Amino acid sequence: MTMKEERLRFALFGNLYQTRKSASIQKVLACIENHEAALYVDREYYEFLTRDQRLEVRAAEVFDGDAFDADFAISMGGDGTFLKTAERVGRKQIPILGVNMGRLGFLADISPADIERCMEELTSGAYSIEDRAVIEVNTLRCEDGSSRCEKHWPMYALNDVAILKRDTASMISIRTTINGQLLTTYQADGLIVSTPTGSTAYSLSNGGPIIVPGTDVLSLTAVAPHSLNVRPIVIPDTLVLEMEVESRSHNFLVAVDGRSVTCDEGTRLQLSRAPYKVKVVKRHDHRYFNTLREKMMWGADVR
Numbered sequence: 001m002t003m004k005e006e007r008l009r010f011a012l013f014g015n016l017y018q019t020r021k022s023a024s025i026q027k028v029l030a031c032i033e034n035h036e037a038a039l040y041v042d043r044e045y046y047e048f049l050t051r052d053q054r055l056e057v058r059a060a061e062v063f064d065g066d067a068f069d070a071d072f073a074i075s076m077g078g079d080g081t082f083l084k085t086a087e088r089v090g091r092k093q094i095p096i097l098g099v100n101m102g103r104l105g106f107l108a109d110i111s112p113a114d115i116e117r118c119m120e121e122l123t124s125g126a127y128s129i130e131d132r133a134v135i136e137v138n139t140l141r142c143e144d145g146s147s148r149c150e151k152h153w154p155m156y157a158l159n160d161v162a163i164l165k166r167d168t169a170s171m172i173s174i175r176t177t178i179n180g181q182l183l184t185t186y187q188a189d190g191l192i193v194s195t196p197t198g199s200t201a202y203s204l205s206n207g208g209p210i211i212v213p214g215t216d217v218l219s220l221t222a223v224a225p226h227s228l229n230v231r232p233i234v235i236p237d238t239l240v241l242e243m244e245v246e247s248r249s250h251n252f253l254v255a256v257d258g259r260s261v262t263c264d265e266g267t268r269l270q271l272s273r274a275p276y277k278v279k280v281v282k283r284h285d286h287r288y289f290n291t292l293r294e295k296m297m298w299g300a301d302v303r
Helices: 022-034 043-052 079-092 112-124 288-296
Strands: 009-014 038-042 061-063 072-077 096-100 127-132 135-142 149-157 160-164 172-178 181-188 190-194 217-223 233-236 241-246 251-256 259-264 268-273 278-283
Touching (some): 009 043, 009 079, 038 043, 043 061, 072 079, 079 096, 096 112, 112 127, 160 172, 172 190, 181 217
Parallel strands (some): 009 038
Antiparallel strands (some): 127 278, 135 149, 135 268, 160 190, 217 233, 241 268, 251 259
């Protein structure tokens, strides 16, 4: 690296519960240092590395919240850690590199063993960026008898938003409209609204479709619907969804990429495409369908 070249800056996030991965973490830290890159570390993860893992972390800065800037963000963990990193990066539009500390993931798909080659590719520009759509979730509070509503929150989901029953075994009713037109009232344990990124997660386990990333759609999949006629539906992500929930327990859960919030019965939810996308770093030799085939074990002899 010449004197005229600027150092790459990396913001590091990670899983605080992977206590037996110190060798892999050291490999990544050493690689960043060898390439003379600037390392900024999330404080909670820094304390985990230095106190619990007893690693030497040569950080240029330790930051809290969103008080950071970088050329790339590195997520050390699995897909769940990647989702948390995406939440923190938010609107900053910093590309995220997912280093998988366990089994191969859809989002965290870089092995620690490949980090040296990956770093060289980042330095030389031999990589690509995928834009992943995000769902914005708001609650609507309307004056009685008025169409005027105030928005509250918002929260953002890279994977999915799930509206779920709470406290009782009884199903909930979810009246769902799309751009003001009634779709149906779901009688079910819940409803999952998924992006293409999240289509291989909770939605898939409930019979939802696999959607290739980059497709500008959302899928709606009921959780244990009362009627067998209810099937998943795929809609353009330019449309706006609104939902009203009735429940015997008079409340329900809204899970946004796994972050759960309890809402009172009658709360109206509005889901729409967020005004930004999450940028995901992909190596040039990355093949989505290879990962899909491996994760789904398609073609494998499981006898």
